[in-house]
Amino acid sequence: MQTLAVDHPLVAHKLTTLRDSRTDSPTFRRLADELVTLLAYEATRDVRVAEVTVPTPLVEAEGVQLASPKPLVVPILRAGLGMLDGMTRLLPTAEVGFLGMIRDEGSLQAQTYATRLPDDLSGRQCYVLDPMLATGGTLAAAIRLLCERGATDVTAICLLAAPEGLKHLEQSFTDITAPVRVVTAAIDSHLDENGFIVPGLGDAGDRLYGVV
Numbered sequence: 001m002q003t004l005a006v007d008h009p010l011v012a013h014k015l016t017t018l019r020d021s022r023t024d025s026p027t028f029r030r031l032a033d034e035l036v037t038l039l040a041y042e043a044t045r046d047v048r049v050a051e052v053t054v055p056t057p058l059v060e061a062e063g064v065q066l067a068s069p070k071p072l073v074v075p076i077l078r079a080g081l082g083m084l085d086g087m088t089r090l091l092p093t094a095e096v097g098f099l100g101m102i103r104d105e106g107s108l109q110a111q112t113y114a115t116r117l118p119d120d121l122s123g124r125q126c127y128v129l130d131p132m133l134a135t136g137g138t139l140a141a142a143i144r145l146l147c148e149r150g151a152t153d154v155t156a157i158c159l160l161a162a163p164e165g166l167k168h169l170e171q172s173f174t175d176i177t178a179p180v181r182v183v184t185a186a187i188d189s190h191l192d193e194n195g196f197i198v199p200g201l202g203d204a205g206d207r208l209y210g211v212v
């Protein structure tokens, strides 16, 4: 598994405001959206393209366009929804599938409550959106599901990742041949006793959708 923590001053600037507990939900949503677009630029570096020829007003020019089948973007509900617009701004022709997953706050085990994905993902590049990679249980289950449906490669885009979660993912896919990548704005220090990322930004779903 490859991990990329995007090192860019604009990413660091926006992430700092996102962490700040004084940042309100509307600002949090806007910053998450902007951050995803910056991360998506790095995350799509290997997106497949096909050569095309287009007429300019003067001559024919060689270029590229996104290859078929188009990439699949998969936000993990609820918090991942806050990343969808920022991603599709960069990949407007991508198909979008949905996974609803919730982590039990006691056991920290992830449960899937909704799946709306193409059955066959053969030949598809998949981009999974989830702001928080904590224990890694949620993303491990999501990535496994996509690989079992035939995805050729899976890139998870996160705002924050914990070292414990990255380690868990690294150990989870030894039987999977599809390349797996994680692109994140930062790798934080550790998880606390409740499985929250430290220093983190709190509960991403609550901060996006106004519970706090």
Ligand SMILES: O=P(O)(O)OC[C@H]1O[C@H](OP(=O)(O)OP(=O)(O)O)[C@H](O)[C@@H]1O
Residues within 6 Å of the ligand: 076, 077, 078, 079, 080, 101, 102, 103, 104, 108, 110, 130, 131, 132, 133, 134, 135, 136, 137, 138, 139, 165, 195, 204, 205, 206
């Ligand atoms: O790496 P893990 O330990 O599995 O934890 C991370 C998951 O927890 C959060 O979702 P949550 O279960 O709070 O659901 P929500 O998006 O509906 O708030 C977060 O958005 C991730 O999906």
Ligand SMILES: O=c1cc[nH]c(=O)[nH]1
Residues within 6 Å of the ligand: 132, 134, 195, 196, 197, 198, 200, 201, 202, 203, 204, 205
């Ligand atoms: O720090 C964390 C961990 C899991 N889910 C969150 O929203 N935040």
Ligand SMILES: [Mg+2]
Residues within 6 Å of the ligand: 079, 203, 204, 205, 206
């Ligand atoms: Mg939550």
